[in-house]
Amino acid sequence: MSRKIILIKQELLLLVYELNRSGLLAENEKIRPTNLSTECLIQLTKLGYDATPFNQILKQNAKREMRLRLGKVTVADVLAAQPVTTNLLKFMRASIKMIGVSNLQSFIASMTQKLTLSDISDESKNYLDKAGITTACLRIKSKWTAGGK
Numbered sequence: 828m829s830r831k832i833i834l835i836k837q838e839l840l841l842l843v844y845e846l847n848r849s850g851l852l853a854e855n856e857k858i859r860p861t862n863l864s865t866e867c868l869i870q871l872t873k874l875g876y877d878a879t880p881f882n883q884i885l886k887q888n889a890k891r892e893m894r895l896r897l898g899k900v901t902v903a904d905v906l907a908a909q910p911v912t913t914n915l916l917k918f919m920r921a922s923i924k925m926i927g928v929s930n931l932q933s934f935i936a937s938m939t940q941k942l943t944l945s946d947i948s949d950e951s952k953n954y955l956d957k958a959g960i961t962t963a964c965l966r967i968k969s970k971w972t973a974g975g976k
Contacts, residue, residue, distance in 0.1 A: 865896065 865893070
C-alpha cells in the first residue's frame with residue numbers, strides 16, 4: 828500500500844475521532860477502538876513521530892486495543908490464520924508436469940498467455956498505461972531463448 832493511501836486513511840481515522848470528541852454524535856454512534864477493524868488499528872499504531880499529542884493518545888489507545896485483542900487469540904487461531912508457505916520450485920515443477928510442457932521457457936510462455944488486466948493491481952495498471960505497455964507486451968514469445976537470441 829502506498830504511503831499516500833496510508834496517510835489518507837490515518838487522516839480519516841483522525842477525523843472520525845475528532846467527530847467523536849466534538850460531542851456531535853450520540854453515545855451509541857461513537858466509534859471506539861473496540862469497534863474498529865484490526866486494519867484501522869494498525870494504521871493508527873503507525874502514526875508518525877511528528878503527530879500531535881492528540882494523535883499520540885490515539886496511537887496509544889490503538890496499541891492497547893491491539894494488545895487486548897492479541898491476548899484473546901489462542902495459538903490455534905494464530906496457526907489457522909498463518910498462510911501456507913509454498914515451495915516455489917516444487918510448485919513450478921508440479922505445474923510444468925500438469926500443463927505438460929517440456930521446459931521452463933514453454934512453461935513461462937503458457938502461464939503468461941493467461942495474464943489479464945484483472946491480474947494486475949490498479950497501481951501497476953496505471954504505471955503500465957503511462958508507459959504504453961499492454962498485457963500483450965508482457966507475454967513471452969515461445970521462440971525466444973533464455974539468452975535472448
